[in-house]
Amino acid sequence: MKQTLHSATLDNGIVILGEHLPDLESVAVSFHAAVGAVHDPPGRCGLATLVGEMCLRGAGDRTSRGIVEDFESAGVQWSQGVSATHTSFSGAMVARHLPDVLPIYADLLRRPTLPADEFPAARQMVLQNLAALEDDPAHLVMAELRKIHCPAPWGMPTEGLSADVEAAGIDDVRQFVADRLQPRGMIVAVAGRIDWPDFVRRVDALLGDWPPGTAADVAGGPRGPRASHVVHDAQQTHVAVAWSAPPYRDEASREATAALAILGGGPSSRLFTEVRERRGLCYGVSASYQTSRDFGTAVCYSGTSADRAQQTLDVILAEIDRLPGTITADEIDRVKARVKSGLVMQQESSAARAGAIARQWYHLGRMRTLAEDLERFDRLTVASVESWLATTLPPGDLSVVSLGREPLEVPRAIPA
Amino acid sequence: MRFLHERLPNGLDVIAEVGDSALSTSVGFFVGTGSRDESDAVWGASHFLEHMVFKGTPDISGDEINRRFDAMGGGANAFTSEEDTVYYTSVLPERQDEAVDLLGRMMRPALRAADFDTEKLVILEEIRMYDDQPPFGADDRCRAAFFGGHPLARSVLGTVDSITALGVDAMRDYHRQRYAPGTMVLAASGAVDFPALVESARRVCGEWAPEAPSPRGMDHQPLAAVSRGLERVVRPTASLDYAVRMVAGPGERHEDRHPAQLLATLLGDSSGSRLYWNLVDTGEAEHAAFLHHDFLDAGLFVTQLSCEADDVEPLLARAADIFAAASAGDITTGEFQRAQNKLASRVVLAGERPLRRLFEVGLEWSHVRTYRSVADSLRIVESISRGDLDRVLHAWPLDAPAATVIAGSGGAA
CATH class of the missing domain: 3.30.830.10 (Metalloenzyme, LuxS/M16 peptidase-like)
Structure with a gap:
């Protein structure tokens, strides 16, 4: 089985990874910014998740609807997710659509407009998700296990705490984006039917002049047993x-x-x-x-x-x-x-x-x-x-x- | 991709979709039996039997089956629905014979009484597990209310009472009646060696008696809910309310089923749909979806909604307004094309995964004995017109009398 792996690093530190899978018609791309729930400030557990949602509510010249419509017009199966350590935007599509889709991702990462009028709905959406998780016993027991066993802040719930999310405001979101959503530590991965040199050129053109940023790493506290x-x-x-x-x-x-x-x-x-x-x-x-x-x-x-x-x-x-x-x-x-x-x-x-x-x-x-x-x-x-x-x-x-x-x-x- | 088919003398169909660049081989037995084929006396038997198939044959213990599948690297799994019981595994191509051999032998299980008693406890735990989690049984209750006396009214898992009352002899009879070679299909997809597949099938399944399969009860579907109006399931500690609403839609033999799929994508997909923008994006609903489910002789349009208890009835009313506007003809060309693109892209991407293809190809053959390639499916999606959607909305009115069930902390009750 032949396998071709590629990597490149932009001047601002963004790492680009690629794998050529010539038998596929599809291509999948993912952008992983090194910001996640462990970076939630004290009393704002769930802020990273809220930020991930707000990034989809306007970016560059695109409205909330415009972002989704642009993805769907290109037949992209897209997703957004926030983990303990990363905010990720991904998509899989028929390979020929990739060049049209990359500018949407660049807007989401570099130019989220974070509109104040969208904030109440975004916060309500995060709160609704928290309420639904309260009805899922298997989720609840694993969340409690992480909380008591993992070193802080890794044990905190990625999806947030209701009281903290309720207390969050649009200024928290904007500050968090300004402080944390940066090229530093960012990984861009692509796999499938790819044209590697073309992909690197395009990502460089879209993200290469973005200043790297200076956000600090987070140290972990002690862990279990409990x-x-x-x-x-x-x-x-x-x-x-x-x-x-x-x-x-x-x-x-x-x-x-x-x-x-x-x-x-x-x-x-x-x-x-x-x-x-x-x-x-x-x-x-x-x-x-x-x-x-x-x-x-x-x-x-x-x-x-x-x-x-x-x-x-x-x-x-x-x-x-x-x-x-x-x-x-x-x-x-x-x-x-x-x-x-x-x-x-x-x-x-x-x-x-x-x-x-x-x-x-x-x-x-x-x-x-x-x-x-x-x-x-x-x-x-x-x-x-x-x-x-x-x-x-x-x-x-x-x-x-x-x-x-x-x-x-x-x-x-x-x-x- | 090539499609190949051979029928054994006893009636077992062996089919394969061979992909020249695939790296793995998926194989499965598709048995044409499910909860709709049960009576009150054997309610839940199809699903319980699916578990018992993994408990061993006269020559192979259940532990040995588990060890062999894990040793093949793919593991094996199964599912039971209203109309199908499917056993499958994905392995590297060099394991094809081993996988088919073991799955084939399992189709003639020992059904030992001691295993039956132990597994009954597992089934009861599975029922309790689903009963403890959203939507707290509202989906099964709603299907029962919609279908009334139709065979599709029965839940797949059965109930604590029906499973407790079920005896091993009744299961053995059920197996004899329903696992006849004529009601089963051996399907494979991906990197398949078809001559070897047929050879394995002859060796393992060739001696199965060609009993006439017991006929399936096929009724006319209700065109409106049998039991209309609103039922409630009360779970005092639930954080949210979970609503399920069902009206009639086209079944899988009806020409309207493909446009119905597109309509459901447009109105109620998990993102970018009308329900999404109007109810979820606004933060009012945790989840709002509109789906099309098709069965052999019936179909459903299902609305799912979860939100705070006070909002559930107003939001169901808003969903009804959204459906009414679509029925009145306000679907735009842009949203029609996006929904069509989305479906087409799903067809292409799913076509790359042998296991996804196995389910598509196996179920299609099992139900209607036809084969549809990825290119065929793509052509179907691309040929749907705006007019088709209007026809579906007219023929299957979304404001027809519905069955609605809301599970939650109590609401107005």
Whole structure:
């Protein structure tokens, strides 16, 4: 399989990444500004999300409607999102439309008009979303887990806090954009049927003369362990568990990824087998490895009827305890097979590849080729996973959250 | 892309859409059975059976099935709807035979009583999970109110009572009646070795008895809601209200179904639509959508709305005003063209993913035994005219008597 990766850096620091996938008709582009919820000022949790929404309500000469109509006239499947660390604008389209669409993105990033008359509706939209999330128990339990376990401000809810959003004004939005929406740390990724030199020329013409900016990085506070119960009146109780794992850039993230996949990454995983298949305790149970740039997290989740939630939590904790010394070669082979097919199938989607190369650059400062990624996982062994487990289990900072009518008993070692 | 088809002597259709540049192979069994084929005595059996298929065959345990799929790298999944039960996986091409072999063997499951009892607990948890989250069952309640005695009135999951009462023998009978080779299609898409696919099918499925499939109950669809007016589902702690409203639309064998799709995009897509600009962009609704759902012999136009409790009825009225204006002929050329571009672009982008194509091609063949390429679908979208939309709005009036269900903290009740 031939793979062509490209990168270029503009004078103001904007990094441009590209992957040529000649068999596709489509192209996907994404712009990731290095500003997100971790930059929300004190008392304004949700401001970055509000800013992301306001950027769509007027940019350059385009009105709110004009932006959407210009995207849709070119048949762009577009999206906007704010994460803890980034504000992203993306789109996938038939390749010939890309040159017409790039100026829209440049307007969104460089020339948001932030009109005061649109602000009340934008704020109301963010508040409506927060109200809807209050009705989603699985979201609530994971939000509480992040809050108690992750170092501040990474544990704060990306989508915001209602009281803070209510208190925000248009001046907060304008100040935040002026201080933070800058080329510094920005990544532009493109994948699919691309003309690389042409793409770089166009992005340079649109963004190259934008002054780089000086916004400072954010330092993290301390993290877990903690236990917490959230009262929620529903039939099911939801449980979530977390402990520390290495960040993606650390070589051991490979072993952490594998160990969490073995614990709860698919239908043959330990948790699925023991919690769902053997005991019928729940519909959904999983474990996964999650990562920010500077820290990683091991996460387990399940939701089940209130009267069986304690047993579900007990089995999850027992399966975590049982991991060291029991990893089998078959389990390692299954992880490798899954990683390999995931990586190969990514090549069928321009949007998946644009996202993947942008993430790799953010975490590693470079892109990995497919061959390098595959070779990296070929080096995974029972011994390498066991040696990571020996350093991480039992977890030194286990956090446990339950959400439901009644609290669950958690191991006494965990402070509330 | 090439389309290939072969029918085994026992009636099983084997089809494939082969893409020369695809890197992966998606395969699936499409079984023509779902909640509409159930009676009260086996309500929820189609979906429960879908779970039981993963619990093993006489020779292969459920754990072994899970291990084998994970070892192939793709994992396997399934879904059940009103009319279809679909089992599928995506693998690298060298795993095609292994994937077809395992999926094929699973279609003749052991249905062991002990597994049935354990899995029943999982199904009950799944019912409770959906009941605890928006729209708190309002969608199922609304479909029941719209369809009345029609087979499409039945929810896919069943109820706690119907699942509790279901016995393993009734499920075994249901499987025997509904999983006949003539009601099933083996479909593949992407990097497919078709001769090998047919060879695997002969080996694994060739001995299946060619029983006559039990006929499907096909009624005339109600052209207006059977149970009209407003029902409420009360969840005292809900933050928002969730409304679902259904009126009749064209079914999937009706020529109006493609313009109906375009109309739904124009009026109620998640961005850039009339409902979006009038209700969501203003911050009044958390979500507002207008969708077209089609079934074999029936269709629905569905309005979904979530917002604060006090606003739900006024905003439903505003949506009705938006529909009335469209019906009175105020759709502009610009918005018509944007909706058409949007649909065309979706067709092209989805065409690049073998798994998306598998669902398109498999369901189309399973329902009507025809094949539509990406180019065919694109031509259909591009041939829709303004006049087609006016015809749909006239033939399927959006102000026809509707079923409406609102779930929320209580409202005026």
